[in-house]
Amino acid sequence: MADLLTLRSFEIESVEKKGKDWILDIDILPNRAHDCASHRGVGREIAAILNYKMKSVDYKLKYIKEKITDFLKIRVTDNILCSRYTARMLINVKVASSPSWIVERLEVCGLRSINNVVDICNYVMLETGQPLHAFDFDKLGGNKVKNIIVRKAEKEEKITSLDDQKFDLDEDILLIADDEKPLCIAGIKGGQGPEVDKSTKKIVLEAANFDYLTIRRTSKKLKLVTDASWRFEREPDADLTKEAIDMAASLIQQVTGAGILSGLIDVYSKTDKDKKIALNPNYAKNLLGIEIKDKEIKHILENLGFKSSHRGDILEVVIPSWRKDINIQEDLIEEIGRLYGLEKIPGRMPLVALISPQKNDYLIYRDKTKDILLGLGFCEAYNRSLVSEREVSLGRKKSIELANPISQEQKYLRTYLMPSLVSNLIENKKRVGDIRMFELGRVFEKIQKDKKQTTKEQKSLAGIISLENTEKQTPFYELKGGLDLLFNKLGITDCWYDDAISVKSSIPGFYQPAKRAEIKTGEDVVGWLGEINKEILDNYKIYTEAAGFELDFEKLVRLASEEKVYIALSKYPSVVRDISILVGKDIKVAQVLNIINRAGGKLVQDVDLFDMYKDEENFEGRKSLAFHVVYQSKNRTLTDKEVNKLHSQVIKALEKEGWEVRKQ
Amino acid sequence: MLNKLKQDAFKKIEEAKTLKEMEAFYRQYLGRKGELSRFLRSLGDFPEKERKEKGKLANQIKEELSKLIEKKKKEFQTSGFKVQSEDKLDITAPGLKLPQGHLHPMTLVQRKVEEIFQGMGFLVADGPEIETEYYNFNALNIPQNHPARDLWDTFWLKDAPLLLRTHTSPVQVRYMEKHSPALRIIVPGRCFRHEATDTTHEAVFHQVEGLMVDKDVSVGNFKAVIEGFLKQFFGPDTKMRLRPSYFPFVEPGFEIDIKRKQGDWLELMGAGMVHPNVFKSVGYKANRWQGFAFGFGLERLTMIKYGIDNIRLFFDNDLRFLKQF
Numbered sequence A: 001m002a003d004l005l006t007l008r009s010f011e012i013e014s015v016e017k018k019g020k021d022w023i024l025d026i027d028i029l030p031n032r033a034h035d036c037a038s039h040r041g042v043g044r045e046i047a048a049i050l051n052y053k054m055k056s057v058d059y060k061l062k063y064i065k066e067k068i069t070d071f072l073k074i075r076v077t078d079n080i081l082c083s084r085y086t087a088r089m090l091i092n093v094k095v096a097s098s099p100s101w102i103v104e105r106l107e108v109c110g111l112r113s114i115n116n117v118v119d120i121c122n123y124v125m126l127e128t129g130q131p132l133h134a135f136d137f138d139k140l141g142g143n144k145v146k147n148i149i150v151r152k153a154e155k156e157e158k159i160t161s162l163d164d165q166k167f168d169l170d171e172d173i174l175l176i177a178d179d180e181k182p183l184c185i186a187g188i189k190g191g192q193g194p195e196v197d198k199s200t201k202k203i204v205l206e207a208a209n210f211d212y213l214t215i216r217r218t219s220k221k222l223k224l225v226t227d228a229s230w231r232f233e234r235e236p237d238a239d240l241t242k243e244a245i246d247m248a249a250s251l252i253q254q255v256t257g258a259g260i261l262s263g264l265i266d267v268y269s270k271t272d273k274d275k276k277i278a279l280n281p282n283y284a285k286n287l288l289g290i291e292i293k294d295k296e297i298k299h300i301l302e303n304l305g306f307k308s309s310h311r312g313d314i315l316e317v318v319i320p321s322w323r324k325d326i327n328i329q330e331d332l333i334e335e336i337g338r339l340y341g342l343e344k345i346p347g348r349m350p351l352v353a354l355i356s357p358q359k360n361d362y363l364i365y366r367d368k369t370k371d372i373l374l375g376l377g378f379c380e381a382y383n384r385s386l387v388s389e390r391e392v393s394l395g396r397k398k399s400i401e402l403a404n405p406i407s408q409e410q411k412y413l414r415t416y417l418m419p420s421l422v423s424n425l426i427e428n429k430k431r432v433g434d435i436r437m438f439e440l441g442r443v444f445e446k447i448q449k450d451k452k453q454t455t456k457e458q459k460s461l462a463g464i465i466s467l468e469n470t471e472k473q474t475p476f477y478e479l480k481g482g483l484d485l486l487f488n489k490l491g492i493t494d495c496w497y498d499d500a501i502s503v504k505s506s507i508p509g510f511y512q513p514a515k516r517a518e519i520k521t522g523e524d525v526v527g528w529l530g531e532i533n534k535e536i537l538d539n540y541k542i543y544t545e546a547a548g549f550e551l552d553f554e555k556l557v558r559l560a561s562e563e564k565v566y567i568a569l570s571k572y573p574s575v576v577r578d579i580s581i582l583v584g585k586d587i588k589v590a591q592v593l594n595i596i597n598r599a600g601g602k603l604v605q606d607v608d609l610f611d612m613y614k615d616e617e618n619f620e621g622r623k624s625l626a627f628h629v630v631y632q633s634k635n636r637t638l639t640d641k642e643v644n645k646l647h648s649q650v651i652k653a654l655e656k657e658g659w660e661v662r663k664q
Numbered sequence B: 001m002l003n004k005l006k007q008d009a010f011k012k013i014e015e016a017k018t019l020k021e022m023e024a025f026y027r028q029y030l031g032r033k034g035e036l037s038r039f040l041r042s043l044g045d046f047p048e049k050e051r052k053e054k055g056k057l058a059n060q061i062k063e064e065l066s067k068l069i070e071k072k073k074k075e076f077q078t079s080g081f082k083v084q085s086e087d088k089l090d091i092t093a094p095g096l097k098l099p100q101g102h103l104h105p106m107t108l109v110q111r112k113v114e115e116i117f118q119g120m121g122f123l124v125a126d127g128p129e130i131e132t133e134y135y136n137f138n139a140l141n142i143p144q145n146h147p148a149r150d151l152w153d154t155f156w157l158k159d160a161p162l163l164l165r166t167h168t169s170p171v172q173v174r175y176m177e178k179h180s181p182a183l184r185i186i187v188p189g190r191c192f193r194h195e196a197t198d199t200t201h202e203a204v205f206h207q208v209e210g211l212m213v214d215k216d217v218s219v220g221n222f223k224a225v226i227e228g229f230l231k232q233f234f235g236p237d238t239k240m241r242l243r244p245s246y247f248p249f250v251e252p253g254f255e256i257d258i259k260r261k262q263g264d265w266l267e268l269m270g271a272g273m274v275h276p277n278v279f280k281s282v283g284y285k286a287n288r289w290q291g292f293a294f295g296f297g298l299e300r301l302t303m304i305k306y307g308i309d310n311i312r313l314f315f316d317n318d319l320r321f322l323k324q325f
Helices: A002-008 A031-037 A039-050 A100-108 A115-129 A210-220 A227-233 A240-256 A281-288 A292-302 A331-340 A363-376 A418-429 A475-489 A534-539 A553-559 A590-604 A640-656 B002-015 B018-028 B035-045 B048-078 B105-119 B147-151 B169-178 B217-236 B276-281 B298-306
Strands: A010-020 A021-027 A063-067 A071-075 A082-091 A130-134 A146-152 A158-159 A164-169 A173-175 A182-185 A203-210 A259-262 A265-268 A276-281 A306-309 A313-319 A435-449 A454-464 A495-498 A510-519 A524-532 A546-552 A577-584 A604-614 A621-630 B129-130 B162-164 B183-192 B204-214 B240-246 B248-260 B265-274 B290-297
Touching: A002 A010, A002 A021, A002 A039, A002 B240, A010 A418, A021 A210, A031 A039, A031 B147, A031 B240, A039 A115, A063 A164, A071 A082, A071 A265, A082 A331, A100 A115, A115 A130, A115 A227, A115 A240, A130 A240, A146 A203, A158 A182, A158 B217, A173 A210, A173 A265, A173 A435, A182 A227, A203 A240, A210 A227, A227 A475, A227 A534, A227 B105, A240 A259, A265 A475, A265 B002, A276 A281, A276 A331, A276 A418, A281 A331, A281 B217, A292 A306, A292 A313, A292 A331, A306 A621, A331 B035, A331 B248, A363 A435, A363 A475, A363 B183, A418 A435, A418 A546, A454 A475, A454 A553, A475 A546, A510 A546, A524 A534, A524 A553, A546 A553, A546 B276, A577 A590, A577 A640, A590 A604, A590 A640, A621 A640, B002 B018, B002 B035, B002 B048, B002 B265, B018 B035, B018 B048, B105 B183, B105 B298, B169 B183, B169 B204, B169 B276, B169 B290, B183 B290, B204 B298, B217 B240, B217 B265, B217 B290, B217 B298, B265 B276, B265 B298
Parallel strands: A063 A259, A071 A146
Antiparallel strands: A010 A021, A082 A203, A082 A259, A082 A265, A130 A203, A146 A173, A158 A164, A173 A182, A276 A313, A306 A313, A435 A454, A454 A546, A495 A510, A510 A524, A524 A546, A577 A621, A604 A621, B129 B162, B183 B204, B204 B290, B240 B248, B248 B265, B265 B290
């Protein structure tokens, strides 16, 4: 049965044996809590699935002469907030402990046994889904005829609950009160005073229906959730009150021998009418994808308690008031589908046009970029988008703050990827040597657009390297080489590195000020590259060098192209000459390259820096740069004489700058 | 005597295993003080009759041995048979550790998911992570104050009436607003829920949602498409089942479970037929279109595929973990 319920109605979380009986833990779907959060509700589901009939129960109440109306009056001041209030009275009640069968069933369902009257109220609630409440009649305020009033609380009114909690009330909260004071927070919790205890002889039973939104709001406001409030929040049917109260009265009579006063007080403005929904059987078959006869549809609906009749091609279905979740024909189609059996619906591939979806440039470059970095030895990181205040204070962007963070460590949306990568580095440094990591993710900031403050999110690509051994290569230059390769593979040809150390630079503060560069196309900044600020690393006792880069990935994708143009290979051999020069420490390689290219002209096919080093002692504060200069023509073999002439031109140009060209 | 010499010599030459041994052999027999050389010099001591015969034989042996020595020397050289322990390569020593890159396991899974759905003609769509209440809830038939909102605990921004999307469904709404049916898309993306975190729950996580809208799309179509996906992702023997469930933006609504090796069912994704109110929100004509939508957690799928038991590993970025994929 558990499997059947799982397949047709609700998931059964567990099935446990207890004595001669079984306990099923059922995950009632949120939209069925109003009618199925009870044994009777689930029973009705099972009846629908198995084609059984639900028995109606006759509670066989034995009345005494006295009339309830001679003792009790109910006044409901707002019949929208309280759509129904049903009351009964019993006398000669012997309050004692409950019979074991009630105690056991309550325990299985997680409820403690208190006394027979309260237990029976809870038992009826579990079975029917209707919460009940019992008052000690003698403890109510008033004279011979007592009043119970359903009203809104007044400003500054207070109540102390059964379990000694004090609550401040306001005018939005609904109360059950007598002539003198509040008796309960309606539908949520009983107050101290009129509760049923060992001395109680006369009781008033209450079964009512309250507006779910009011209960929800009050429950949230007072931070009070009870078995009763939980059920009322989910809109049980107003029709349940009479049945529940009769069941409770009958049980109390059975168990305690009490007498039931004749008459029932029922303040009820019937607003729940049965709904009528037009169902198109062909649409149902089409939406589900099944061949099913109209007769079978009618049968399934009948099992659920929905009567239907044909009106031409349409089936007019009557939805009883206790199914508040059925409002449109798709709701009915779900009922039909699930009771027919979802497993019986044949899988059939849809008939569609044979067109490939347009592939997205962004996806192509995203995958390509990740694969290139993978090939360069990088591991991919995924970092959370929510970070601490410290991380967003390291840059110049305005960060976005959350109103309800789960912790101080995750209060802001990240403005850069780099800080998280630095954390990844710090964590991993404890265990490994060389580290190469990257991340492609979104960053966020507050910006001004059209004079308004708005949020901006964009995709960013960042990477970090730390090497154990920096003899052969430093992290900065390895990253630079990697980026050049990346730009190359993405077809981006005009990126250059500018060491803009101006105050206006957009580079955030986690890079070493003298060891960083802006990466640009033209004057447009695409990102930056730099050595990670040593102070940050020192704080974590990391003394090796690390370098990182971060790029605007969306800009990169716009610049990227897949177009490759073939350039014919030269048929003629190239001649390589080496030049080694000494330049001042501050002279940039780019400057030297410019001079060489300009002096050598078109016939300089390539200039390749193959060595760079500083020697404080011997070079007097200068550094040595060594280049291979490759001379080649597309249409003839260059003679030695030509090459020599060119080369001496280049040397002259370099010497003109005041640089020493070292003799080979 | 010569014959014994011959026998010994040929035996010894076979035993020579190194160039050094070859050289020693040469010295022993053919060198200046070698046995054969000495014998040839000593021919004069023999009677004239025997001299010619013995001389001939000795020279024959000398020639044969010389040839053999040459041959063996060549062998040693070409087969690199210069076997001395310093020259040998320890082929069991590890190769140079070149830097090896690894993609995050969720990237690998997302790629596979995209590949499978693209193969079925689904387009991959994307949208903002910061969303409006309208796109995240209202347009999806989740009105304000409705208890259904309790199913999604939301992060709100402090200075703006915006939230962090709790699912990637808003992108479906945005896409439908800009495109008329027929359409089929998947939306992988990052989402946020204000939830307590543990080994299977994170506040920041990833989802993949899918949507297909056309004239006659049915539950049967959905079953076939999703079964196609599951079989391609987990293997052709994968078993799945559909059971009833509830989400405000679909009706009928289902849950899809797959059967594990252990025989029990594992909940994998929520799905259903797009609710008419959602079609209404995006401006589609009423009663004209049908569609299905589904959504699953990418972490969950990755954990199932690789047998990972702790969701926090995805954000720890421990290289020992990342290097396993």
